[in-house]
Amino acid sequence: MHEFHKPLILEEVPVPEIKADEILVQVKAAGMCRTDVQLLDGYFRKYAESKFPLTPGHEIAGIVHKIGSLVPKSAGFEEGDQVVVVGGWGDGTCRHCQEGNTQICSHGQWPGFGPYGGYSEFVPVPSRYLIKVDKSLKAEELAPLTDAGLTPYRGIKKLRNAGALGPNRVLGVVGVGGLGAYAVQYAKLLGGGATVVAFARHPDKLAVAAEYGADHVISTKGKSTADIRKELNNAVGKGDLDAVIDCAGAPEMIRMGFELLAVGGHYSSVGLVGDQIDIPLFPFVAREYTYHGSFWGNYNDLSEIMALAAQGKIKHTVKSITLQDANENLELLRTGDIVGRAVIRF
Ligand SMILES: [Zn+2]
Incomplete structure (x- = not known):
């Protein structure tokens, strides 16, 4: 890469020297x-x-x-x-x-x-x-x-260590791209029996989530939070999430994730598609949400x-x-x- 916004250039370079360590x-x-x-x-x-x-x-x-x-x-x-x-x-x-x-x-x-x-x-x-x-x-x-x-693994460990997972809890995996396909698997491995619901737009990605162990998958394409809440309620018997691992980081998905978060809920962010978070402050405070940044x-x-x-x-x-x-x-x-x-x- 020689500059921003230009295709990568394939070129021959010397084999690097190594330092002693x-x-x-x-x-x-x-x-x-x-x-x-x-x-x-x-x-x-x-x-x-x-x-x-x-x-x-x-x-x-x-x-x-x-x-x-x-x-x-x-x-x-x-x-x-x-x-x-x-x-x-x-x-x-x-x-x-x-x-x-x-x-x-x-x-x-x-x-x-x-x-x-x-x-x-x-x-x-x-x-x-x-x-x-x-x-x-x-x-x-x-x-x-x-x-x-690796990144979603650490993000889910943070949720687990904070006591956000376990029996009768619902963990939402938002985004099933490169990271989310692993996140649904770790959600089952580390969730302590939590119910895992994956959210994505593409049917192929929802199919991956289902194959990799998500208990339920919900398509978000063209749907309001109210629509999604209804589907969530049908799937798990309640219309909110006790914890979210956000593997996308898209602004509209973050908004939706927080709107679906239960009182005392935990939200762990690993996705970086957007570059700004905009969430209403009052529910964040009054519903005692916890936000976890988690890096790599x-x-x-x-x-x-x-x-x-x-x-x-x-x-x-x-x-x-x-x-x-x-x-x-x-x-x-x-x-x-x-x-x-x-x-x-x-
Ligand atoms: Zn250091």
């Missing part, structure tokens, strides 16, 4: 995220500067190609190991880093938002941000788990997901593409026309 990862698969479209569109410009050329791609699975001289033997990496990359590399010193939440470090960096990213064959990665996974797992299924499959995930979150994947507990919808198809698929991401995750295979 880094491992050179040979990328086998890189997930394509809607965030990549936003990066191209300059969505993040007001929050962080971009230096060009920049290589997108923050969902990375690959093979250990070369190990830096200061990577401790006890880390257990060997050339040829299959690994996934934990995004959100912190400075290692601030409170958030010390607590393990390197993805919210104020002095952090992210692969795919600087010189190196997964839309290329090699990426240097500090060894502490790699997780070794069994070779039997498929790289194209692992790559999306590092963001699409940390090493521990991703380790848990890798264990679930190794146990075969996560289903995947992957569309394999080549690097040459990247621009075309960015446009499909922009219009929301990809079911599941597009993954570049090398």
Whole structure:
């Protein structure tokens, strides 16, 4: 990427050098995220500067190609190991880093938002941000788990840790794109018996949600909140949601989500389609709502997901593409026309 608002350019570059504490990862698969479209569109410009050329791609699975001289033997990496990359590399010193939440470090960096990213064959990665996974797992299924499959996991853990889930609770999964397809599965895995209702516009996405374990699916296309409340009532016996995991972030969906929220409800936001939240204040206060921002995930979150994947507990919808198809698929991401995750295979 050489500038904003222009197609990506495919070009030959030297294989990156690694620092002593880094491992050179040979990328086998890189997930394509809607965030990549936003990066191209300059969505993040007001929050962080971009230096060009920049290589997108923050969902990375690959093979250990070369190990830096200061990577401790006890880390257990060997050339040829299959690994996934934990995004959100912190400075290692601030409170958030010390607590393990390197993805919210104020002095952090992210692969795919600087010189190196997964839309290329090699990426240097500090060894502490790699997780070794069994070779039997498929790289194209692992790559999306590092963001699409990680971000909603953390968002739902926040709901669970806040006591918002459990028996006789209804959890709404709003948006069933790249993230939501995983969210419905985690809603069942982590929900403590909560009833899971998925909301989306496209019938194909609702079908994915039903297949992946949602107890009910409701199409939001062309419907008012009152219509949806009626359908919800028919489905679960009450017209409100005790918790919402919002995987879309579209302004009209956020409005709807809050209108459907029960007294004492919890709302967890991971989707970033819009860039502004506008919700009425009085119900927020008087109905004692709790809002959780949740960003990406940390090493521990991703380790848990890798264990679930190794146990075969996560289903995947992957569309394999080549690097040459990247621009075309960015446009499909922009219009929301990809079911599941597009993954570049090398
Ligand atoms: Zn830090």
